[in-house]
Amino acid sequence: MNDAPGLFDFMQNQSGKILDQLLQHIGLTFISLLIAVIIGLPLGILIARKRKLAAPILGFTGILQTIPSIALLGFMIPLLGIGAIPAIIALFLYALLPIVRNTYTGIINVNNSVIESAKGMGMTNNQILTKVELPLSMPVILAGIRTATVINVGVATLASYIGAGGLGEFIFGGIALNNTNMILAGAIPAALLAISFDFILSRLQKINLKKVRTALLLLPVCLVFLSSFYLLPEIYRSKMLAGFTPEFMGRNDGYPGLKKVYKLNIRTVVISDAIMYKAAFEKKLDVIDGYSTDGRLKAFKLQILTDDKHLFPPYYAAPVVREEVLKKYPGLEDALNQLAGRISDSVMTELNYRVDYLKQSPAKVAKDFLMEQSLYKNPLKENDGVIRIGSKIFGEQYILAEMYSMLIKGNTHLQVTTETGLGGTKICFDALRNNQIDMYPEYTGTGLLVILQTPDSIVARFNGDKEKIYDYVRQQFHNQYNLKWLKPIGFNNTYALMMRKEEARQLNIETISDLKNYLSKN
Amino acid sequence: MITLTDVVKKFGNTTAVDGVSFEVKEGENIVLLGTSGCGKTTTLRMINRLTEVTSGKIKVAGRNIHEIAPEQLRRNIGYVLQHNGLFPHYTIAENIAIVPGLLKWPEEKITNRISGLLEQLHLPQNILSLYPQQLSGGQQQRVGLARALAADPPVLLMDEPFGALDAITRNNITKEFSRLEVLKNKTIVLVTHDIREAFELGDRILLMDKGKIVQQGKSIELLFQPKNQFVADFFSAQKMQLELHSVFLKDIFNYLENGNEQTNAPLIDENKSLWEAIEFLQLKNKNLLQVKDTASGGIKNFGYNSLFTGLEALKQHDHE
Numbered sequence: 001m002n003d004a005p006g007l008f009d010f011m012q013n014q015s016g017k018i019l020d021q022l023l024q025h026i027g028l029t030f031i032s033l034l035i036a037v038i039i040g041l042p043l044g045i046l047i048a049r050k051r052k053l054a055a056p057i058l059g060f061t062g063i064l065q066t067i068p069s070i071a072l073l074g075f076m077i078p079l080l081g082i083g084a085i086p087a088i089i090a091l092f093l094y095a096l097l098p099i100v101r102n103t104y105t106g107i108i109n110v111n112n113s114v115i116e117s118a119k120g121m122g123m124t125n126n127q128i129l130t131k132v133e134l135p136l137s138m139p140v141i142l143a144g145i146r147t148a149t150v151i152n153v154g155v156a157t158l159a160s161y162i163g164a165g166g167l168g169e170f171i172f173g174g175i176a177l178n179n180t181n182m183i184l185a186g187a188i189p190a191a192l193l194a195i196s197f198d199f200i201l202s203r204l205q206k207i208n209l210k211k212v213r214t215a216l217l218l219l220p221v222c223l224v225f226l227s228s229f230y231l232l233p234e235i236y237r238s239k240m241l242a243g244f245t246p247e248f249m250g251r252n253d254g255y256p257g258l259k260k261v262y263k264l265n266i267r268t269v270v271i272s273d274a275i276m277y278k279a280a281f282e283k284k285l286d287v288i289d290g291y292s293t294d295g296r297l298k299a300f301k302l303q304i305l306t307d308d309k310h311l312f313p314p315y316y317a318a319p320v321v322r323e324e325v326l327k328k329y330p331g332l333e334d335a336l337n338q339l340a341g342r343i344s345d346s347v348m349t350e351l352n353y354r355v356d357y358l359k360q361s362p363a364k365v366a367k368d369f370l371m372e373q374s375l376y377k378n379p380l381k382e383n384d385g386v387i388r389i390g391s392k393i394f395g396e397q398y399i400l401a402e403m404y405s406m407l408i409k410g411n412t413h414l415q416v417t418t419e420t421g422l423g424g425t426k427i428c429f430d431a432l433r434n435n436q437i438d439m440y441p442e443y444t445g446t447g448l449l450v451i452l453q454t455p456d457s458i459v460a461r462f463n464g465d466k467e468k469i470y471d472y473v474r475q476q477f478h479n480q481y482n483l484k485w486l487k488p489i490g491f492n493n494t495y496a497l498m499m500r501k502e503e504a505r506q507l508n509i510e511t512i513s514d515l516k517n518y519l520s521k522n
Numbered sequence: 523m524i525t526l527t528d529v530v531k532k533f534g535n536t537t538a539v540d541g542v543s544f545e546v547k548e549g550e551n552i553v554l555l556g557t558s559g560c561g562k563t564t565t566l567r568m569i570n571r572l573t574e575v576t577s578g579k580i581k582v583a584g585r586n587i588h589e590i591a592p593e594q595l596r597r598n599i600g601y602v603l604q605h606n607g608l609f610p611h612y613t614i615a616e617n618i619a620i621v622p623g624l625l626k627w628p629e630e631k632i633t634n635r636i637s638g639l640l641e642q643l644h645l646p647q648n649i650l651s652l653y654p655q656q657l658s659g660g661q662q663q664r665v666g667l668a669r670a671l672a673a674d675p676p677v678l679l680m681d682e683p684f685g686a687l688d689a690i691t692r693n694n695i696t697k698e699f700s701r702l703e704v705l706k707n708k709t710i711v712l713v714t715h716d717i718r719e720a721f722e723l724g725d726r727i728l729l730m731d732k733g734k735i736v737q738q739g740k741s742i743e744l745l746f747q748p749k750n751q752f753v754a755d756f757f758s759a760q761k762m763q764l765e766l767h768s769v770f771l772k773d774i775f776n777y778l779e780n781g782n783e784q785t786n787a788p789l790i791d792e793n794k795s796l797w798e799a800i801e802f803l804q805l806k807n808k809n810l811l812q813v814k815d816t817a818s819g820g821i822k823n824f825g826y827n828s829l830f831t832g833l834e835a836l837k838q839h840d841h842e
Contacts, residue, residue: 113603113606116603117606117666119596120679121596121597121601121624122595123624131609135611
């Protein structure tokens, strides 16, 4: 645990941010829980009264539960945009099933002779509900609320993907940046939060049946109180809103760099790159970070702001391969290098556009391109070993992985398996180092800053020269990890700030400095 | 007090209660007796509208029950179930106070009523703050009875009230029950499948089968003048015991032999049953007892033999 002192320092430095995120997290969890209780409890009572409705309603809430959380958040964007509202609604939908089902189960399992005697004594239906059924099923109902709370604390980490904040900002930022301390700074409070809420609710569940009526009153008060936490950090506001990926928020060549080099100060939300472009297009965001070769630039009518102070280093893409594999299969390196220098920025943007926006399959786009370049050969007989190709989770990487797969099959007798969609840089790189994959396409800038964590003083020496950076990264990877950078593919997929074309023209913003000046004036 | 006229209850295609009519007079205890599925419980539940009639008319205290809101009706009818149905989250005091609470009695009146009831039902006062599951089965059943009696309803409906108790507890509580002062003036309809319980508690017994009343009358009538084979068979297994329980010394006085005056034989009350006379004989370890007939002032001696001869003679006479 040599991380321990570093973690402590990190948490101390970032304590303000952690507190903000923690409060947002508690707020998100409980606003959604409150709504789920307000709607779920009556719904549970209704289906306990009208049993015919039970199967369809429980079935429907069950189906909601099976939708992967990230997908559910994705569905919300076109309807509700980004930020707190879609996040709360998604969390509410997840909390619904345990609350509805436990209310229903609790009520229908109340001893029938107790209900009969209540009726026989002349209690009205409402009196039976409030004096008999609810108090007696309260432990089961509380168990449902408890389950919902723990689910919500977990799912709320994903809220950071759509700009709703919470501890997910650190967790996903840390994963993207290969920063364990940052992951832990988000994950530990989240885990403690889940454990402590679970504990508190378990106490509540065990208290004397007699005091249940007090608990019943106390619960909404607590929920409202905790929900209000979310509103606290919302006090400060500025005119433009920027949406940055968790990775960009933490990288030295990301938002921290913008603050240092350009003195840029803008209100930010953390958001997943999968939905960022669309959110900018729909005017939910004004400024986003992105990749210069991204196909969606064209599709969503976005404009890159010129990096007039050279903050972003070059990001030339090249395959990174385990040296062991290259030695074992001598033909492999040549096969892979066939792609070297073949794809320019504009070609890559076009290919990405076809996948990201026209929704063509990466395999088709890859094959079309190789055919056009006369690089495509029919697969040879497979009687050699297996090469495992990895990729990060975005279109460009999928296309490259497909191309390499086709090149290997066409030029060697090796078999190929692909492990696509390995999340961010950290996951891909760890998979490569731990011999889970044999190669994946990487970018020189990412290698330099994220993986090697090269200090500023050395980076400054390169002065943005692409050859020098490539040589440095290749040397360091060989020395430290026994990994080989093959020849660059040609395009430079650098980071970029972008805005809607229309807005940029109206405000007369072309460079990042222009943006800075605009913000400080308004 | 309670009148049922041609009451029918159908569940789908099955007829649970098929044209039942009877009347219960004020202060009378009647028992609906029969095997399970004969419609006795359904009949009972129709009286407080826990089950609604398919057709027919029911009146309680002169009013048609369908003209009264079910909740109002039920608050004036005590209801005791087999599984006492006490609220597990209420203390004993709170359980008993439910109906008076619904009727908005003042606090003090409720407290007084509760402690009075506990005394009459031989329950200790210190159970008031306990929860039902902390009491024994017999105590729970008594609390159930106390709860049904709390608002002093004139009518009490009891559905197998002792069914969940073990045989010994049940025997004791049944005996005690028949002597309880609080029940003296109540109009009671009790449902049971237990013949002895029916004989012990019922002023009148209504024997039901397949949704119909087969025969109704005093226990001794059902026993000695069965209307048909079903009634005879129903009692046959415990016939001897039932006869000894339901025939009293005064009933057979005229059939006892005269003579053998023995002044030192112990005297027994003519209102004792034959069963109690036999117990008494065994207890005193005697061969003979004497009994005095209040009507004629005559005294007769009897032993085991003359007791059974007298009973036979009575049955013979009843048949003719």
